[in-house]
Amino acid sequence: MDGGAEVELVGVTRRFGARTAVDEVSLSAYPGEVLGLLGPNGAGKTTTMRMLVGNLRPHSGLIRVGGVDAAVDPVGVRRQIGYLPETSSAYPEMTVRSFLEYCARLRRLPRTTRGAAVSRAMRDAGLQGHGPMRIGALSRGYRQRVGLAQALVHDPAVLVLDEPTAGLDPRQRVEVRDLVARIGRTRTVLLSSHLLSEVTDLCRRVAVLDNGRLVALEEVAVLTARVGSRLELRVSGSAQRAAEVVAGVAGVDAVEVRGQVVVVTGTARLTTAAVAAAVVSAGIGLEEMRTTGGSLEAAYLRLVKH
Amino acid sequence: MLAQALAIARRDIRSIWLSAFGVGCGAGFLALSGVLLVVDLRADQARLDGWFSPLFVIEALLASLFSVRSFAEEERTGSLEILMTMPLGPWRLVAGKILGAGGALVIALATTVVCPLMVALVANPDPGPILTGYTGLVLAGLAFVSVGVVVSAATDSFLVAATGSSAVLLALWFGGVLAGGLSGRLRTVLTYLSPSSHVTGFLRGTLSLEDAVYFLSLALLGVLGTRLVLEARR
Numbered sequence: 001m002d003g004g005a006e007v008e009l010v011g012v013t014r015r016f017g018a019r020t021a022v023d024e025v026s027l028s029a030y031p032g033e034v035l036g037l038l039g040p041n042g043a044g045k046t047t048t049m050r051m052l053v054g055n056l057r058p059h060s061g062l063i064r065v066g067g068v069d070a071a072v073d074p075v076g077v078r079r080q081i082g083y084l085p086e087t088s089s090a091y092p093e094m095t096v097r098s099f100l101e102y103c104a105r106l107r108r109l110p111r112t113t114r115g116a117a118v119s120r121a122m123r124d125a126g127l128q129g130h131g132p133m134r135i136g137a138l139s140r141g142y143r144q145r146v147g148l149a150q151a152l153v154h155d156p157a158v159l160v161l162d163e164p165t166a167g168l169d170p171r172q173r174v175e176v177r178d179l180v181a182r183i184g185r186t187r188t189v190l191l192s193s194h195l196l197s198e199v200t201d202l203c204r205r206v207a208v209l210d211n212g213r214l215v216a217l218e219e220v221a222v223l224t225a226r227v228g229s230r231l232e233l234r235v236s237g238s239a240q241r242a243a244e245v246v247a248g249v250a251g252v253d254a255v256e257v258r259g260q261v262v263v264v265t266g267t268a269r270l271t272t273a274a275v276a277a278a279v280v281s282a283g284i285g286l287e288e289m290r291t292t293g294g295s296l297e298a299a300y301l302r303l304v305k306h
Numbered sequence: 307m308l309a310q311a312l313a314i315a316r317r318d319i320r321s322i323w324l325s326a327f328g329v330g331c332g333a334g335f336l337a338l339s340g341v342l343l344v345v346d347l348r349a350d351q352a353r354l355d356g357w358f359s360p361l362f363v364i365e366a367l368l369a370s371l372f373s374v375r376s377f378a379e380e381e382r383t384g385s386l387e388i389l390m391t392m393p394l395g396p397w398r399l400v401a402g403k404i405l406g407a408g409g410a411l412v413i414a415l416a417t418t419v420v421c422p423l424m425v426a427l428v429a430n431p432d433p434g435p436i437l438t439g440y441t442g443l444v445l446a447g448l449a450f451v452s453v454g455v456v457v458s459a460a461t462d463s464f465l466v467a468a469t470g471s472s473a474v475l476l477a478l479w480f481g482g483v484l485a486g487g488l489s490g491r492l493r494t495v496l497t498y499l500s501p502s503s504h505v506t507g508f509l510r511g512t513l514s515l516e517d518a519v520y521f522l523s524l525a526l527l528g529v530l531g532t533r534l535v536l537e538a539r540r
Contacts, residue, residue: 053391057540079393089384091317093324105313106392150388 005064006031006188007052007158012061014047021047023212024061031157034184036199036220037192039209040304045192046086048209049160052190053083065158079107082151086162086192090146092136096127099135099146100153107154117153124183125149126175141172148176152183159189165198177202196296206296210304223299229291230298231264231275236285245282249274260287310394311402318406322372323413332414335368339418347425354422354431355509358439361418362505363479365411365443366450370471372410373454374464376403377532381462400455400532404525407451415443435511442508445521446501450475452528459535475501 005028014022022044029035037045050056052063054074063070063077070077090099100118109117122128125145130138135146144167151159164180165173173195181202183189193199199206200220208216216223229251235242242262243255251270256263264275272289279286322328339361346357380386389399422436454471461467482500485493497503501524504517 055387055390055540075393075395078391081391083388083391085384085387085391087384087387090388091321091385092383093321094317102313102317103388103392106310106389106394108310108393147388 004030006066007035007190008062008064009048009052010062010064012048012051012058012063014044014051014056014058020212022051022058022209025209025212025214026061027207027214027217029158029188029190031188032185033204034180034189034191034202036203036206037190037209038196038199038206038300042211043209043304044212045209046162047212049083049162049190049192053081053160054078079154080156081158081160082154082156083160084144084147084151084162084164086166090135090143090150092134094135095132096122096135096138096146096149097131100149103150104153109154117155120155121149121153124152124179126179141168144168144172144176148179157187159183159187161189162192163194164191165193165195173198196300200296208300208303215303216299220296223303224296225267226299229266229270231266231270231272232288232290233262233264233275233279233286234260234288235262235279236260236287238284241282242279242284245278245284246275249278308398310392311398311405314389314399314402315405315409318376318403319409319413322375322407322410327375328372328410331368331371332417335364335414336417336420338364339421343421343425353435354425354439355435357421358435358443358509359505361443362446362501363476365415365447366475366479366501367472368414369407369411369447369450370454370457370468370475372414373407373451373458373471374467375458376407376455377458378461378464378467379458382464396533396536397529400529400536403532404448404452404455404529407455408448411447411451412444415440415447432511435509438508438511438513441513442505442517442521445518446505449501449521449524449528452525452532454528456528456531456535459532459539 007029010026012022012025013020025044025048037048039045047056051058052065054070054077065077066080068076068080094102097118100121101114104114104117122131125148127142127145127149130142135143138146144164148164151161161180165176168176177198180189180191184202191199191202203220205217205219206223207214233242233246239257239260239262243257246252246262246264247255249270251266252264253266264270272291276286276289323332342360343357346354349356377386380389422431425431453474457471457474458467461470478500479502481496482502485496485500488496504520507514507517
């Protein structure tokens with residue numbers, strides 16, 4: 001077991017009939033960390049999250065949150081977790097404030113602090129002024145915020161967010177992303193998302209699931225470095241000459257000429273600045289340069305086969 | 307502890323009675339009660355046992371409809387997933403749900419008090435059978451709701467939950483009626499299992515411990531069944 005980890009999954013397996021949805025998954029998440037959970041649809045992300053929050057029981061393996069074993073004290077584990085499900089749906093007939101007060105009551109917050117906790121959760125989720133509104137009358141983005149507020153109302157040590165920005169407009173996405181980043185500074189956040197740019201922005205480490213198996217648990221930088229870098233340069237002079245110059249730059253593995261475009265692949269040491277400097281100093285005009293590899297997307301596509 | 311179960315029950319009662327569904331069901335129940343009263347009073351006697359008797363059957367149907375919302379409706383709308391991650395033990399969740407549907411049913415029953423009151427305005431009915439009749443309706447309602455909540459926990463379909471629990475309750479009820487044509491142990495078992503065998507005392511103005519135990523046992527079975535279904539879902 002990992003001493004400093006807030007969340008620990010050890011060899012967790014869950015089957016649905018003959019199908020193994022999650023197969024021997026082990027991972028840890030630490031305080032002050034946003035851990036990204038990536039994988040295609042059906043990879044086992046939601047099942048893993050549901051097991052972590054106690055909605056599903058693993059068929060084997062161990063789940064610990066804040067040192068509490070979920071098999072021994074599932075209520076104790078749930079007390080420490082705030083969960084935003086993928087298909088979060090609060091009661092449409094309730095007002096935002098009454099729903100959050102209901103959640104606070106079920107979370108057994110003392111009567112004396114309940115009102116303040118609800119106000120704080122509403123502020124954190126950007127719901128100020130929406131307290132008296134009926135949830136059914138809110139837009140999808142605001143309903144998502146209500147889901148987020150109920151996950152925050154008890155100030156949990158661990159936050160599990162399943163696709164928190166799904167269905168939000170770009171501005172709302174940025175706001176939720178900023179909120180998650182702020183929360184992640186002091187708490188442990190497990191974040192599932194199909195938006196790799198969002199994961200790159202928020203997470204230092206990612207766990208990649210494919211077909212129920214954990215295929216990677218790495219820092220984003222390590223994963224992307226493993227894929228290597230790929231640059232495309234459009235030059236105005238001799239592309240052949242540019243290719244010869246670039247081939248001598250540190251970190252370059254291969255150079256290919258396609259008309260006026262020079263395609264450069266290399267290791268993580270390859271930098272755009274070094275390539276640009278080499279081309280320009282050789283007196284070749286550099287019209288355009290762009291990075292097309294070395295991203296989390298490239299690493300993800302290499303890892304995920306399904 | 308109990309506060310969590312009561313919070314769930316309070317929310318569920320409000321949810322039922324603040325919806326068109328709940329108001330419609332309640333209004334339908336009250337209207338049928340009125341029709342039954344008119345039919346019963348055609349005998350020209352201020353007796354209400356003939357009114358209470360079919361009310362138990364209609365109550366079973368209303369209990370099925372109200373208990374559908376406890377789990378099946380929440381599962382369908384997605385709110386159940388949030389509820390299931392709350393730090394409350396399964397007993398409290400089940401107790402809250404049964405109290406919620408049961409509480410909503412008691413409100414529906416309370417509206418029918420207008421029927422005996424109207425009879426009391428024009429005649430002098432014996433208050434004993436009225437009091438025991440309502441005691442029986444509350445006890446039976448608790449049992450019916452518990453059975454409905456088990457079925458509701460087992461499905462996410464409103465239709466399956468409503469028809470399923472109605473079918474179970476009506477099968478139990480009419481099993482007792484059919485038992486009249488049978489003999490031997492099967493007759494004894496079906497007769498005992500049927501709610502129809504346990505409402506007669508309430509209709510006549512007597513409170514029997516055996517009948518109370520029957521309905522409370524059915525309610526307890528519902529609680530245990532729901533607990534098992536929820537565990538199986540995990």
